[in-house]
Amino acid sequence: MPKNSKRTAMTIEITIKEPSWFYGYKDEKYFFAWLKSIKAIEAFNGYAKGLKLTIRVPISDDDLRSLIALMTRYQLNLKPLSVLATAENTEWFKDPIKFWYQSVFGDTDPAPPKVPRPRRNLQ
Numbered sequence: 001m002p003k004n005s006k007r008t009a010m011t012i013e014i015t016i017k018e019p020s021w022f023y024g025y026k027d028e029k030y031f032f033a034w035l036k037s038i039k040a041i042e043a044f045n046g047y048a049k050g051l052k053l054t055i056r057v058p059i060s061d062d063d064l065r066s067l068i069a070l071m072t073r074y075q076l077n078l079k080p081l082s083v084l085a086t087a088e089n090t091e092w093f094k095d096p097i098k099f100w101y102q103s104v105f106g107d108t109d110p111a112p113p114k115v116p117r118p119r120r121n122l123q
Contacts (some may be wrong), residue, residue, distance in 0.1 A: 078103040
């Protein structure tokens with residue numbers, strides 16, 4: 001189990017880096033609202049090393065996909081999600097052709113998948 005995770009009876013704690021920037025107040029607000037909307041996340045707390053997420057396990061496929069999407073959108077390291085792999089989700093979660101596979105299960109500590117940045121219309 002990675003050093004940034006801790007398992008208890010029915011939950012697991014993982015630490016993720018908090019986004020280093022937001023486009024504005026609402027962007028930050030929506031990040032945390034999205035995080036709160038994921039049913040498997042029982043709690044999250046910020047501290048010096050990032051956000052500590054307390055996740056009810058096993059996590060549903062829908063909640064795991066939402067967490068992947070949120071972390072990809074904000075370009076966060078997906079590696080901590082590797083501890084959420086189970087026999088039930090391994091077929092799709094550990095599929096090497098998925099865009100997140102290398103970021104979650106690769107041997108290196110790669111950057112998260114690049115998400116295109118919105119462009120301002122300068123006209």
